[in-house]
Amino acid sequence: xxxxxxxxxxxxxxxxxxxxxxxxxxxxxxxxxxxxxxxxxxxxxxxxxxxxxxxxxxxxxxxxxxxxxxxxxxxxxxxxxxxxxxxxxxxxxxxxxxxxxxxxxxxxxxxxxxxxxxxxxxxxxxxxxxxxxxxxxxxxxxxxxxxxxxxxxxxxxxxxxxxxxxxxxxxxxxxxxxxxxxxxxxxxxxxxxxxxxxxxxxxxxxxxxxxxxxxxxxxxxxxxxxxxxxxxxxxxxxxxxxxxxxxxxxxxxxxxxxxxxxxxxxxxxxxxxxxxxxxxxxxxxxxxxxxxxxxxxxxxxxxxxxxxxxxxxxxxxxxxxxxxxxxxxxxxxxxxxxxxxxxxxxxxxxxxxxxxxxxxxxxxxxxxxxxxxxxxxxxxxxxxxxxxxxxxxxxxxxxxxxxxxxxxxxxxxxxxxxxxxxxxxxxxxxxxxxxxxxxxxxxxxxxxxxxxxxxxxxxxxxxxxxxxxxxxxxxxxxxxxxxxxxxxxxxxxxxxxxxxxxxxxxxxxxxxxxxxxxxxxxxxxxxxxxxxxxxxxxxxxxxxxxxxxxxxxxxxxxxxxxxxxxxxxxxxxxxxxxxxxxxxxxxxxxxxxxxxxxxxxxxxxxxxxxxxxxxxxxxxxxxxxxxxxxxxxxxxxxxxxxxxxxxxxxxxxxxxxxxxxxxxxxxxxxxxxxxxxxxxxxxxxxxxxxxxxxxxxxxxxxxxxxxx
Numbered sequence: 001x002x003x004x005x006x007x008x009x010x011x012x013x014x015x016x017x018x019x020x021x022x023x024x025x026x027x028x029x030x031x032x033x034x035x036x037x038x039x040x041x042x043x044x045x046x047x048x049x050x051x052x053x054x055x056x057x058x059x060x061x062x063x064x065x066x067x068x069x070x071x072x073x074x075x076x077x078x079x080x081x082x083x084x085x086x087x088x089x090x091x092x093x094x095x096x097x098x099x100x101x102x103x104x105x106x107x108x109x110x111x112x113x114x115x116x117x118x119x120x121x122x123x124x125x126x127x128x129x130x131x132x133x134x135x136x137x138x139x140x141x142x143x144x145x146x147x148x149x150x151x152x153x154x155x156x157x158x159x160x161x162x163x164x165x166x167x168x169x170x171x172x173x174x175x176x177x178x179x180x181x182x183x184x185x186x187x188x189x190x191x192x193x194x195x196x197x198x199x200x201x202x203x204x205x206x207x208x209x210x211x212x213x214x215x216x217x218x219x220x221x222x223x224x225x226x227x228x229x230x231x232x233x234x235x236x237x238x239x240x241x242x243x244x245x246x247x248x249x250x251x252x253x254x255x256x257x258x259x260x261x262x263x264x265x266x267x268x269x270x271x272x273x274x275x276x277x278x279x280x281x282x283x284x285x286x287x288x289x290x291x292x293x294x295x296x297x298x299x300x301x302x303x304x305x306x307x308x309x310x311x312x313x314x315x316x317x318x319x320x321x322x323x324x325x326x327x328x329x330x331x332x333x334x335x336x337x338x339x340x341x342x343x344x345x346x347x348x349x350x351x352x353x354x355x356x357x358x359x360x361x362x363x364x365x366x367x368x369x370x371x372x373x374x375x376x377x378x379x380x381x382x383x384x385x386x387x388x389x390x391x392x393x394x395x396x397x398x399x400x401x402x403x404x405x406x407x408x409x410x411x412x413x414x415x416x417x418x419x420x421x422x423x424x425x426x427x428x429x430x431x432x433x434x435x436x437x438x439x440x441x442x443x444x445x446x447x448x449x450x451x452x453x454x455x456x457x458x459x460x461x462x463x464x465x466x467x468x469x470x471x472x473x474x475x476x477x478x479x480x481x482x483x484x485x486x487x488x489x490x491x492x493x494x495x496x497x498x499x500x501x502x503x504x505x506x507x508x509x510x511x512x513x514x515x516x517x518x519x520x521x522x523x524x525x526x527x528x529x530x531x532x533x534x535x536x537x538x539x540x541x542x543x544x545x546x547x548x549x550x551x552x553x554x555x556x557x558x559x560x561x562x563x564x565x566x567x568x569x570x571x572x573x574x575x576x577x578x579x580x581x582x583x584x585x586x587x588x589x590x591x592x593x594x595x596x597x598x599x600x601x602x603x604x605x606x607x608x609x610x611x612x613x614x615x616x617x618x619x620x621x622x623x624x625x626x627x628x629x630x631x632x633x634x635x636x637x638x639x640x641x642x643x644x645x646x647x648x649x650x651x652x653x654x655x656x657x658x659x660x661x662x663x664x665x666x667x668x669x670x671x672x673x674x675x676x677x678x679x680x681x682x683x684x685x686x687x688x689x690x691x692x693x694x695x696x697x698x699x700x701x702x703x704x705x706x707x708x
Contacts, residue, residue, distance in 0.1 A: 003060050011053060017043050021053055030498040031473075032480035037557050038559040040603035070101045070678040079104050087171075097172035098491040111451060112165035115158030118148045123159035127262045129167065136241065137258060154264055157590040161272050163266035168274035177275055181283050186237040186301060189223055199278055202226040205234075212236070212257040212283075217291035218655040221461055224288060231264070235372045236280045242272045242278075270459040276706055281556045286661045291494050292462045296656075300474045302455035302653055305683035306404075306479040310622045315341070318361065318398075319435025319537040320388075321427075322380035324348045329425075331431035332368045337439050339421065340368050342428045347387050348380050358391050371398050372630070374438045376405030376430070381662070382634070389634040399630040401438070402661060404651065406454035416492055442482055442622075446475055447492040456653050472496075479541075481621060483555060486542040487517040499537025504529055522548045523669050535624055543616075563602045564610060569598065581615045613624065613638070635703075638662060640695050645707055657681050660690055660704055668692075668702035675706075 004022065008015040020041045026033050031054065035047040039162040045053070067088055074080040085099065091097045113351060115124070123144055133140065149155050169171060191206040205226050210219070245265050253260035314335050321329040326569035327346040333339055334341045334467060341364065347357035364370060375384050382403065388400045411417050412429035421429050436444040445453065450471035479496040486494070486508070494505035504527075512518065521539050524530055530538075540557035547553070551561055568575045571587050588611065596605045613619070629649055648660035651667050658675060659667040670690060683689065694703035 003057065003064075007056060008059060009707070010056060011049065013045070013049070013053075013665075014043070017045055017054065021045055021050060025050075027055055028533060029377065030476075032541065035608075036480070036555070037540055037559075037606075039605035039609075045604055051473060059094075063091075063097070066094060066097055067091065070097055072378065074101070074104060074245040074680060075609055077104060091241075096171070096175070099174050100321070101167040102171065103166065110163040110165065112160075115161045118144075118146065118158060120144055120149070120155060120158040121162060121452050123155060123163035124166070127163050127259050127266060128251070129158055129258055130252070130257045130263060132254070132257055133259070135258070137373045138260075141377045148432055160262055160266040160269060164270035164274060165262065166266060167247060167270035168278065170250075170651040173247055173250060174275065174279070176246055177279050178282055180239045180243055180246070181212075181236070181279050182286075183213060184242065184502045185283065186210070187212050187215055187234065187383075188225075188237060189226070189234040192227075192233045193694060196229055197226075202229075202231045204632055205232045205477040208232075212287075215287070216655055217294040220287050220291035221295060221490050225461055236283060237285075238280065239278060240276060243276065244268065247275075266442055280507040292466065296462055296467050296470045297463075297594075298654060301472055302451050302684040304474045304478055305685050306453060306455055307442050307475065308482070308625070309685045310624055310625045310627050311440045311442075311620075312372065312438050312627060314374040315369050315439070316364055317438050318364055318373045319403075319431040319433070319438075320373060320375045320384055321408065321431040321434055322376055322378060324380050324385040325350060326427070327351070328384055329428050329431040330360070330362055330364065331428055331435055332370055333435045333439065334368070337443075339424070342424060342431065349385050354387065357387060357396075361388070362396060365398060366398060372438065373398055373400040373413070374403045374434050375400060376408065376434045377402050377661075378405045385634050386622060388670070389631040389632070392632050397479070398428055401628050401630050402663075403434050403437050404454070405430065405434055407445070407448035407452035410449065410452045414447070416447055417492070420490070438628075441477060443493055444455075446479065446496060450475055459582070471503065483541055483543050483620075486544055487512065487520075495570070497541050499534040504534065505624070515546060518544055518547070520544055520547045521552045522549075534642050550617075554617055556610055556613050558611060560602070560606060563600050563607070564614070566600050567596070567610070569608075581617070584611065584614050625685070628685075629687055630686060634663065637697060637700065639696070640664075640692050640702065642692055642695065646690055646692070648688060648690050648704070649680050650684055650688065653682055653684060660688065662690065662702070662704075664702065666700050668704040670704040670706070674704065 004018045007018045007022075011018070020043075021034065021473040024038060024041065025031075025313075029038070031047055031050045034042060034047065035050055039045075042050075058410040071080065071088060072087065074084065076208070088097060088100050091100065098339035115121075115408060116586050123141065126140070137156060138152040141155035145152070149158065176539070187210050189205045189208040194206075197203070198271050202222065202225075205223055208223075223232065223234045227234050233296050244267070247270065248264070251263060251267050253263045253267075297557075304452050315632075316332060316334050319331045319333065321331075323329070327344045328348075330345060331339060331342040332341050343360060343364070345357035345360045348355045359375075359491045375381055375388065384399070385402065388398075392398060401618075408430040411433050412426045417426075417429045419432075421432060424432065433444060451467060459704065476496045477500070479493065484493055489509075491502070491505040491509050494500055494508055495507075498500045500508070508524070508527050517687055518524060521542060521544055524539070525535055536559070540555055543554075551558075551564060556564060564575070571583060572579060573583060577583065593604055593611075597604045598606065629647055646662045648662040648668065650658050651661050655672070657669050657671040657693070660670050661667050668690065670682075674693075689707050690703065690704040691707050694701075696702070
């Protein structure tokens, strides 16, 4: 198999692009680096294309390794025929290779292997061949009788076991049965034990039936979870009759043969005892893998959107980690994230110190100049929101917003939190994290295992490695798309910079603490363990603000600094002019990109990126997104009326819709049927206009729509 040709065909790319990308990947280059700084080499393959290519390349190489292993095993067994070798060589999936290998794969002791041990293989071959004979079954079986095979019936039963296994193991029959099962099966589920589902989470599946072809990933994952919990029992109703008919068509019983009935019985046994249960296991496994992959993609997309939420800069922020009995933990951070003070208030049950709590907040606002309050969305969140809304109504010069506190407790107890906030109790660190998430969501959320962020679908049921790899890729992509200030970044943030990794991130921070701030990117070369390759991969994504090289605070890679200086020479500037963006715009009006690229001996794509960085130095792509909604008053369920228009923030996107925070205790659901009317797909963090469609006060459920 020519991997380059196969990848180009599957991914609809040119073979030259694939070959260039594979070479770069094999040379140890990271995907963010290739996507950003090797556009000329790959002809501008983006990160998504490169990740798809890398994932598919790994699969195809694994496939080739498995083929080699299977061929070697079959050769050693003396079972490899030219036809089998050709079939394995042309196989396009691991499943096909395993189907081809199955008849020869060492098995546990089965009825068929026991029959073979008793010497009944020749009888089985006679059944399969439908050998014409006038002799009776008893006479045909006589030579095979022994102490272990007492009667002719025993002999034929054993021979049928061998035939049944051969039919079941036939790769063509197994593949056809699997295809039929995927296309024609019916999924049903019934209640197994209602006591295991006191909240009726799985009530939809107590009496459930749906064609397999119409099943959505969330159905599969929910049924798997319900079955594992002992609540429901799922069954796959396969087209048994069609599968059996296909087997009988392939293994035709010859009416004139005395062995016709033996083949008919063996074929039915192969179908019912061996093939159908195996196919059901295969199909359920495949469905679970596909649903898991789909849910992983959703989770990854949601995490990326959450990480890239725009920061709210320039504020001193009071973070509130709400609670009832243990009180609301408070932390005030300044505009750089430095902790100014902490505390606790007890406005709710059982203490009910409502007035005292407002007084505490007033003192904090006066003392620190805080003008924004971030309230965690967990237990007692809406009750705390009511307190803050009253405070604002009484004239406090602040606004507030509700912040997801998912993972805050995980961070609070982590070694990183202990290192960053050693003097704070674990209960107060969560309030610090909530406040810092407003200042810079990316820098704070990377400190938390992405699986704990809580914007997925059945994330605890997904393949752990697959999910971890996908989320690591998303975090890496988000971090590198924004860039990292090497003089302020935590090890948790630095580890995701291309070419760095966890160990080197710790080393970079240790070097910074021992030697002071890095004056420029070149100084990174002095970090022990950060060699030429790591520097090449990381340098363009690391920022040095206020250093001795202004280009170090841009996404321009040091390898292109000579091009930039030659460009400045063409323009007649030094590069330090305050009006540089305006002069650059004027220069571009008089000179084409292609002409400049030729003069500078630089690729068009690279020069375009350089121009963009010089035109908007220090640009943060997150700043172009809508800011989070800041509120001054609280909304109650009884305030809602059908047809009311509100602004909301998308908190989670799943298969069946999007959950939108409109300022209530519970998010409203924008059903997928409504989402189809959106101009583009919705992402976590999007600020959108919604219309109240339905209000279920008893169940506290709100149905949302999009305005006309």
